[in-house]
Amino acid sequence: MGIESSCDETAIAVLADGREVLSNVISSQIEVHKVYGGVVPEIASRHHLNNIPFVFEQALEEAGVSLDEIDEIGVTAGPGLAGALLMGTAFAKAVCAAADKPLVGVHHIQGHIMANLLEHPDLKPPFLALVVSGGHTHLVEVQGYNTFRILGATRDDAVGEAYDKVARVLGLGYPGGPKIDKIAKEGDPHAIEFKRVYLEQGSLDFSFSGTKTAVINYLHKEEQGGRPVNAADVAASFQEAVVEVIVNKAMMALDLTGYNGLAVAGGVASNSCLRERLQKACEKRGAHFYIPSPIFCTDNGAMIAAAAYHKAREGHFATLHLDVWPGLNLESGLDKLEQ
Amino acid sequence: MPHRPVILAIETTGPLASVALSGVQGPVEGQERLEEGVLELVNQTHYSHLEEIAPMVKEILQTAGMQPEELDAIAVSRGPGSFTGIRIGMATAKAFAQVWNKPIVCVPTLASFAFLDADPQAIEGFPAGRDPLICPLFDARRSQVYAGVYRPGCKDAVLADGAYDVPDYLEKLGALLGDANAAVFFGDGCDAYRETLENSGLPHVFAPQHVKFQLAHADLKLALELYKEGKQTDCYNAQPEYLRLAEAERKLKAGALRKMP
Structure with missing residues (x-):
């Protein structure tokens, strides 16, 4: 069983043999937070608390198993919103204490990466992963199921964050990613050439705040000049700038590491433009391309269960004293989950 | 002899996490506070609830030599208090109740102070000839306290639970105290507003340290x-x-937050 509550999704799933998804229940709070234009941590925590017993019961029911049949329980213990992480973790620990089950603490990004294993039986570490979500933009060398090396990360906004902010200034509302993706399909991606930020030569780090600011400045300028703005063109051009950088950096990472395959993970991996462009770029160079179905890209319990399954096989268990770690580092912080 | 309910109580709304269990057949080694079959474990490390509470639930059953099947219910301190603390206790209680298939009793936290194992009149400095009123005060920030007023051993409030501005609370308390009563202040509000409480001119004492916080x-x-x-009720x-x-939510209701499209 995998339990995830690091942001605004209360999600619990049951897997058989670490791969076969018996249930994958996701209770989303998007509607709750929409009115605030983003996730409000205190409200998210309150909703997690109310939702979690229902999600837990439904996950077992849909899987057609009893709690007795569950071998291990994995839970996201970081990174994420502290109060939100607390709910899944407090609940998971009490379930494990009550039912004498082994507990596995999972890093949220580890979960996103391992979501790729659900549908790709041939994929095994080591491999290269690109993690793109509301809170993270990472290029990661997956050296083992519980060993990661971060090759590059964002220095400012995560890609999903930049999408949300641009969507806000365009008046598209929250969450920004899907809205920009949709409207961009009707726009010209080369209408405006927004700044692409590649940082210093050879760097695999990302920076999206410059591109975001370029969009905001453009909108101000057009407004002051009294010119009407074509939101679809702006969205398409912004997306083009962001996707171009991500794809090029991912290909550069393949060059530098010598891996012949890329696994993509995280909520922004649902973005249709990014999926398509990454796939094409991989095909062009004959590299394998792995990406989970959209349902496993969003925050979900199945990915946590998949990660927990492999951690458990290697003996990486947590104790009932497991704490939450809102800023947990993927490369150096995993030991904290075993204290 | 009528069956006395066996209840396991979880408290995480204040600085100290604690668990208690009724129906324990004494004596239990190393437990001095075992009275009327009630056993209590208190973790003295402030605010380490998440790490400690689930192990403490297991530990108290082990110490008492009891099985989950023997429980009639899980009780949990429902708040007010630290939002995070409330939720840790509540999530923990829900999970234990769900797995063990037990009902939940939600305990109003402020009222629980009327049931502390402590004689208010025995507190040093308690004004002679007056009756005690139990005054739990939790620091609610923004110059407020979550507070109520109770009589010892009675769960019905003399002054209803609420988020009060401190002067407002003290004014209401003063009217209740009159010539016959004296206040006993409990909770972390005692520290946050100590000077204000001391200078209130109301007959009062502060609760001694060992019963100052939620237990x-x-x-x-x-x-x-x-x-x-x-x-x-149940876990759902x-x-x-x-x-x-x-x-x-408060800002949205007050119209101070711009509505999103």
């Missing part, structure tokens, strides 16, 4: 009353009592 044995005593009255319906909206 599970008091929740348990109140839970036993509530249980006998049939006031139990157990509700926390924050006594305050989330900041963003």
Whole structure:
């Protein structure tokens, strides 16, 4: 069983043999937070608390198993919103204490990466992963199921964050990613050439705040000049700038590491433009391309269960004293989950 | 002999996490506070609830030599208090109740202070000839306290639970105290507003350290009353009592937050 509550999704799933998804229940709070234009941590925590017993019961029911049949329980213990992480973790620990089950603490990004294993039986570490979500933009060398090396990360906004902010200034509302993706399909991606930020030569780090600011400045300028703005063109051009950088950096990472395959993970991996462009770029160079179905890209319990399954096989268990770690580092912080 | 309900109480709304269990057949080694079959474990490390509470639930059953099957209900301190603390206790209680298939008794946290194992009149400095009123005060920030007023051993409030401005609370308390009563202040509000309380001119004492904060044995005593009255719920319906909206909700209602499209 995998339990995830690091942001605004209360999600619990049951897997058989670490791969076969018996249930994958996701209770989303998007509607709750929409009115605030983003996730409000205190409200998210309150909703997690109310939702979690229902999600837990439904996950077992849909899987057609009893709690007795569950071998291990994995839970996201970081990174994420502290109060939100607390709910899944407090609940998971009490379930494990009550039912004498082994507990596995999972890093949220580890979960996103391992979501790729659900549908790709041939994929095994080591491999290269690109993690793109509301809170993270990472290029990661997956050296083992519980060993990661971060090759590059964002220095400012995560890609999903930049999408949300641009969507806000365009008046598209929250969450920004899907809205920009949709409207961009009707726009010209080369209408405006927004700044692409590649940082210093050879760097695999990302920076999206410059591109975001370029969009905001453009909108101000057009407004002051009294010119009407074509939101679809702006969205398409912004997306083009962001996707171009991500794809090029991912290909550069393949060059530098010598891996012949890329696994993509995280909520922004649902973005249709990014999926398509990454796939094409991989095909062009004959590299394998792995990406989970959209349902496993969003925050979900199945990915946590998949990660927990492999951690458990290697003996990486947590104790009932497991704490939450809102800023947990993927490369150096995993030991904290075993204290 | 009538069956005395066996209840396990969970308290995490204040600085100290604690658990208590009724129906324990004494004596239990190393437990001095075992009275009327009630056992209590208190973790003295402030605010380490998440790490400690689930192990503490297991530990108290082990110490008492009891099995989950023997429990009639799980009680949980429902708040007010620290929002995070309330939720840790509530999530923990819900999970234990769900797995063990037990009802939940939600205990009003402020009222639990009326059930503390402590004689207010024996507190040093308690004004002679007056009756005690139990005054739990939790620091609610923004110059407020979550507070109520109770008589010892009685769960019905003399002054209803609420988020009060400190001067407003003291004014209401003063009217209740009159010539016959004296206040006993409990909770972390004692520290946050100590000077204001000391200078209030009201007859009062501060609770001694060992019973100053929320404790599970008091929740348990109140839970036993509530249980006998049939006031139990389940893991799906157990509700926390924050006594305050989330900041963003408050702003939205006040119109201070711009509505998103």
